[in-house]
Amino acid sequence: MMYKALRSFSGQVSMTKNEIKDITDEVVAKDLVRAGYVVKVEVPEKIDLSGKPIETNKEEVKKTSSKRIKK
Secondary structure (H helix, E strand, C coil), X not given: CEEEECCCECCCXXXXXXXXXXXXXXXXXXXXXXXXXXXXXXXXXCECCCCCECCCCHHHHHHHHCCCCCC
């Protein structure tokens, strides 16, 4: 589930204010919501021009974003 940080914090999960992150540990997520550090957010699906949802693979996004460009 995706959560938005209301303030910066660090611990088992660290986030900066207004950062949106997928927190998979439900116990940690519930604790952070209860403490007022995060709120659950709905991330809208990306759609193409025909209105069909575009599937994104999180692992693929992470891999492509961390590649260095050779000069």
